[in-house]
Amino acid sequence: MDWEGVKAIAIPIMSKYAARTNGSSLKVLDLSLSWSFFSSDPEWGDMQARYIVPELEENLQAFDVQVVMLKGQVEVVPRRLHKGVVVKRLLREVSARDGKFPAFIMCIGDDKSDEPMFQEVFSFLGDQVAPEAASQAELLPLGDATSSHHAGSSADLELPKFDPKEPQYAFTFTVGKKKSIAQQFVHDTLDVERLLSTVAGTSHEDAKLRGELARSMSNESDSRASTTFYDL
Numbered sequence: 001m002d003w004e005g006v007k008a009i010a011i012p013i014m015s016k017y018a019a020r021t022n023g024s025s026l027k028v029l030d031l032s033l034s035w036s037f038f039s040s041d042p043e044w045g046d047m048q049a050r051y052i053v054p055e056l057e058e059n060l061q062a063f064d065v066q067v068v069m070l071k072g073q074v075e076v077v078p079r080r081l082h083k084g085v086v087v088k089r090l091l092r093e094v095s096a097r098d099g100k101f102p103a104f105i106m107c108i109g110d111d112k113s114d115e116p117m118f119q120e121v122f123s124f125l126g127d128q129v130a131p132e133a134a135s136q137a138e139l140l141p142l143g144d145a146t147s148s149h150h151a152g153s154s155a156d157l158e159l160p161k162f163d164p165k166e167p168q169y170a171f172t173f174t175v176g177k178k179k180s181i182a183q184q185f186v187h188d189t190l191d192v193e194r195l196l197s198t199v200a201g202t203s204h205e206d207a208k209l210r211g212e213l214a215r216s217m218s219n220e221s222d223s224r225a226s227t228t229f230y231d232l
Contacts, residue, residue: 001078010060014056014074017035021040021045032076060076065079068113083113088123103169105121106172107121107170107182109173118174122172175189
């Protein structure tokens, strides 16, 4: 796609909003443009975000991009590039390399941009049940069933034959109770630490100590509390 054309239109618009919103900034990456208002006044930042999104969408109609509203930022990214693309590619490459499908998959996210990851985990499992469909499968962005993504070399990988007798476990978690296609949720990042600690077979106390070091001596006091998983 004409990414330079996208930048030529989007950067001046984002720069205008960055100039009028103290604490906001513009980030230009290889395949994303981001206007961040995380450090600005919350009410003013939210108000400006409600204006910049439709303005970007109107001016970028000719390009295959999407304007995404995330926590404290607005991003312009190619419509066919999202986290789900990476997840499905990774799962296919691991399966081809090991000669068998992964026996355990855990996918965790806390944002709207993480929803395509959950979708592609389910899609990957579905492809195993119907391998003839997987060979011709197109990767669809979340909420846009009319567009397709050509997975390139990943789609051409020779996947192992699916064995229904092999046990396989896949878990999808969203962080915080909210509408999501994930199967379960945990309340916060501390629950994520406990979850990973439990899976790794370490104690909650060990997990807490590592968390305290990472957060410069956090004062959490409930290190021995058990992890609770909630169905959505």
